Amino acid sequence: MSKPVRDPYTGRMTTGHEWNGIIELNTPVPKLVLLFLALTFLSSVIIWLLAPAWPGLNSYTKGILGIDQRTTLEHSLEKSAIKTAQWRTDIETLSFEDISRNSALLATVRDHGERLFEDNCAMCHGPDGKGGDGYPNLVDDQWLWGGDPETIMETLRVGVNSGHDEARISQMMAYGRDGILTLEQRRAVAAFVISLSSSDHTTPEDAETLSLGAEVFEQQCVSCHGPDGRGMQSVGAPNLTDDFWIYGGDITSIDNTLRDGRQGVMPNWDERLSLADRKVLTLYIDDLAQGASQ
Ligand code: HEC
Ligand code: HEC
Incomplete structure (x- = not known):
């Protein structure tokens, strides 16, 4: 290593390093790069101060703004729970006519009803409610037990031949097997x-x-x-x-x-579905029927 000297061509100092006669110029890092480095560091310090950043032994620095993703998530969950509770209460307490007149509630009925129907009813009554061999059509306006909303709700609650204490009992006798008719x-x-x-x-x-x-x-x-x-x-x-x-x-x-004979079995939903869910399904069936008749 020799002593740094001024390079006669560029006028800059050398580093003093020399490899086989090649001498290294001491070129400084460009100012722009330094500026960016400084800015980056500064902005990270600002973010450390504002947002959650450094882990400690038991906790972490929370930041002045309090924008913690966990609390944000908790807030949004709370909000959607309040919303759900609200429509459930509305559906439970309002009359069928009032719900049918409320377009926001009807939208919920369609959305939530479709999911409930798919999960619980479609395997017997078909995805469109049109029934099939052994399972009645729910959208043809022909009712075994009655088609007004209260009666449908009651059929859902107790079921038919379902073993529920208050179940509806459907008995078409075996006239041949039991020797009643020739x-x-x-x-x-x-x-x-x-x-x-x-x-x-x-x-x-x-x-x-x-x-x-x-x-x-x-x-x-x-x-x-x-x-x-x-x-x-x-x-x-x-x-x-x-x-x-x-x-x-x-x-x-x-x-x-x-x-x-025939003894159709319709499960009871007294405990498996809430009052609000049964009411949503009743309204949903009505909605399906209106769609089917158009
Ligand atoms: C295991 C098959 C099965 C499932 C699942 C089922 N049902 Fe039924 N459902 C039946 C049968 C069978 C009948 C006819 C009972 C009878 O003979 O009276 C029936 C009857 C009904 C009736 C009465 C129809 C009328 O004409 O009075 C309604 C309403 C009804 N079901 C709605 C539903 C809804 C809503 C669901 C979903 C929560 C559902 N069912 C799930 C088999 C089922
Ligand atoms: C005790 C009441 C009762 C008597 C009496 C009775 N039925 Fe029924 N019948 C029913 C019920 C309830 C059903 C529906 C069964 C089901 O859905 O599981 C039914 C269903 C039927 C069905 C099937 C309808 C369909 O949509 O597939 C026919 C057909 C029928 N009955 C004819 C008769 C005839 C004919 C007689 C007389 C010989 C008779 N029933 C006597 C109660 C009765």
Whole structure:
């Protein structure tokens, strides 16, 4: 190492280092870079002061602004809990008409109802509520137990043949298996039931079968399905004169119904869903029905 000297070409001092005759100039770090370094350091000091930064043994420096992500999250959770509690209380306390008139609440019903329906009901009643073999359509305006909101809420609460203390009991007897009707009587009454929703029975043999069927119906069926076959909501007996069928409306399906009986099971939701959830679902079914009828 030699002594630093002034370089005759650039006029700058050398560092005094020399490698095989090459001498290193002592060029200073550009001022701009120094300025940036200083600014960076300064801004980090400012941030340390304002925001949470340095860990200590038990805690950390909180910063003057108090912008702690944990508290921010807690605040937003609290806020959304208050919001949820608010709509739940509104749904629980307001009447069905008032809720239907409140567009914000209706939006919640659609959103929350869709999720509840998918999670709890769609596996039996289908994603669109249209039912399927053995499961009633909820959007066709044909009701076993009644379609006003209070009745639907009650069906949801206690279920049907569900084992709940207050469950609705649905009993379509096994007329064949229990030997109440002969095969001939069963066939005749099945034909009569079909004739209630379609008038396509014209031959004389049909007329004879139908009159036997009508007689059996009069004796065995009117107590639940009513004198005109339009059903009875107090016992959950379906209307047999429309063309909506839970178990099928062809002669074989009806004969199966008559032979072995039907005891549809609808679970009860008394403890599994809150009052607000059951009310949301009731409104949601109504909303689905309006969509289906458009
Ligand atoms: C395990 C299958 C199953 C599930 C799950 C189910 N249901 Fe049902 N539901 C039925 C059956 C079967 C019936 C018909 C009962 C009868 O024969 O009376 C029924 C009947 C109903 C009725 C009465 C219909 C009428 O015409 O009066 C309503 C309303 C209803 N369900 C709504 C719901 C809702 C809402 C859910 C979800 C919370 C749900 N169901 C979940 C099987 C189910
Ligand atoms: C004790 C009351 C009761 C009597 C009596 C009764 N039913 Fe029913 N019936 C019901 C109920 C309740 C259902 C619905 C069962 C279900 O959904 O699980 C039903 C369902 C049916 C169905 C199926 C409808 C569908 O949508 O698939 C047919 C068909 C039927 N009954 C015909 C008859 C005939 C015919 C008689 C007389 C021989 C008769 N019922 C007597 C209560 C009764």
